[in-house]
Amino acid sequence: MSGPTKPRLMQGNEACAEGALAAGVRFFAGYPITPSTEIAEILAERLPLLGGKFIQMEDEIASMAAVIGASLAGVKAITATSGPGFSLKQENIGFAAMAEVPCVVVNVQRTGPSTGVPTAAGQGDVLQARWGTHGDHPVIALCPSCVRETFELTVTAVNLSEKYRVPVILLMDEVIAHMREKVELPSPGEIKVIDRKKPRTPPEKFVPYQPDADGVPPMANFGEGYRYHVTGLIHDKMGFPTNKGPEIAGLVTRLTGKIEQNAADIIRWEGLYLEDAEVVVVAYGCVARSAREAVKKLRREGLNVGLFRPVTLWPFPAAEIAKRASRARGLVVAELNLGQLKLEVERASQGKTGVHFVGRIDGELLTPREIIAQVKGVL
Amino acid sequence: MLADIEEFYRLDRLPHIWCPGCGNGIVLACLVKAIKELKYDQDKTVVVSGIGCSSRASAYLDFNTLHTTHGRALAFATGIKLAKPELNIFVITGDGDSSAIGGNHLIHAARRNIDLNVVIFNNNIYGMTGGQYSPLTPKVQKATTAPYGTIERPFDLAKLVEAAGATYVARSTAYHTRLTTELIINGAKNKGFSVTEVISQCPVSYGRRNRFNTPAAMLEWQREMAVPVIKARSMAPEELEGKIITGELYRGHAPEYVSEYTKLTQRLKEEAEGV
Amino acid sequence: MPKDPANIGKPEVAIKDSWCKGCGICVALCPKKVLVMNAQGKAVVACPEKCVGCKMCAEHCPDYAITVEVE
């Protein structure tokens, strides 16, 4: 195959499944949950045809565990869920962060805590994506706002997980997941696929948790001659449990540090009319679509308004926000929750400008009109 | 003893962390002897464990070793086996790890009859956390969370996994070392989900609280209580009360999960090629 | 150490002192009372000549401290 594929009408969840396959994912384990289920259904059909593996596990805890197991065995692996399942996966997401096992967790957000509203979009898992599992730990979270980007960011998520040996969360929402758009997928040759670094030493010299300069240790897959120990306990460079203070602090610092150190490579964001913006709307996921409409309309009215769309919610593009904050009269954070990313925007803008908020938690979408009203209030 | 099997241990990790008289070291040696007998390639063998004293065992062994989260070893192992079917996988788990927090994974792994070899180190207690009762603590026995003796009914784990679909179910004790090794070997040879429950002793968190004065007394108790399954078949239920029925308890035939998956992909491939 | 000619062909039991945690299992299980606990709470070989090489001790030592060589 070469050249871009024919444009296809495709759902966000479908684009996610296609993106996973394009990135080399050949293992899926999951448990059905609205509004993510199509990802499982599509991969159940496609993976066996590609020599890949699909398994429906008994719950989300098991799904997360199976994904980590498959990745340790050398197969790129992904799971998909929504809020309740995301909560269940947390302990094992922490395991993946601790043992540095590449994997991708798709969370198609619904509205509300607990069972919430399964069929309504929400963005209430922003902070859970960062701090859902206990202890200081590294994580990357990406947030698409259209179908094509869902494809691309799924590829990116897999690539980043392989490159940095971290769990990567693809934070979707119900709107993006179920929306259909015409997309032209890149041909396989155009897609950059990253694989985990392999050991460059023979097995007897292999130090499994000795990082390279980028903070990331090469990874040996089970069954390839490198016999080593993997544990969720704090471990030394050989992978064995340790209680020594400096080793404990050293590991946690390296794990979180490898993301900070490589932030420039990881962080992604998009801007619209930012150069002269007096008010900057900060929005992501499905809300960014309404925000874009709002900003365009305001520009047509001659108002200097821009859009900042963080694509990586974690690590957060704080330096970029700081830049806008020092120039703008105000920032308006628009999101489908009670102000979760707003906290981070406030932190990043360091009091240099006012941070305003417009949100909804009733399962309905934020409209351009609501965003416009808030922006005009600031102007 | 170790000399025969030391090539399978990470000797620099020994001595191990277990308390004096703990059964874990004994049962682990039986497992290692079994792997030696089976002549499995160390590079192609994976030992997965959960959380608990017994689950610390994986770190001492020179295989691909994975110490997972509490109760989840079987789910991790399922991912490994399905991803790379050529690997031989042993799962080490405690009674709490396998039957309480991990009970759901246990029955589903059995239902799938996935080719994993499970050795349950059953010391009847939560050892690592200091002696709380587990779903396998015998009724009336004491635990820190059952100071008056537990009023809960224990599982019969062998019956549970048999009913759930395991195709090899066996039981032994830490005292019966040779039988334990033999049963683990037979379990590994079974292409399917194999469970060997080994009654072991936790002298510190269980024995002391339940009138076992020494670790040796606990091993003696295992010897006295053990009834080979052949003999047990001719005994009345009252006579078997409190006894440990040992040996190969069940062997079944059922399709193995990964083989079924491979068959499916094969079929799809043939259909696509129009065979 | 060269073997005492009288002991040739006899099983030889040895205990690695540094690995023994003094649980007493070997002493209790040895059918020939070959082993005893010493004042430091460690198992020692008291009557090597009585050893029949059954390996009950070694197989039940949780700490892999005992080796029994049977020629």
Ligand SMILES: Cc1ncc(C[n+]2csc(CCOP(=O)(O)OP(=O)(O)O)c2C)c(N)n1
């Ligand atoms: C999710 C979770 N809950 C609780 C614990 C605490 N915990 C550690 S080990 C253990 C019990 C282990 O008992 P068992 O599986 O019987 O193994 P043993 O220690 O007796 O070998 C518990 C409750 C934990 N580590 N993780």
Ligand code: SF4
């Ligand atoms: S607490 Fe019990 S199970 Fe744990 S190491 Fe000590 S004796 Fe063994």
Ligand code: SF4
């Ligand atoms: S081999 Fe047998 S007889 Fe010899 S010391 Fe050990 S238990 Fe006793």
Ligand code: SF4
């Ligand atoms: S069984 Fe082992 S640890 Fe226990 S007393 Fe004997 S030599 Fe020492």
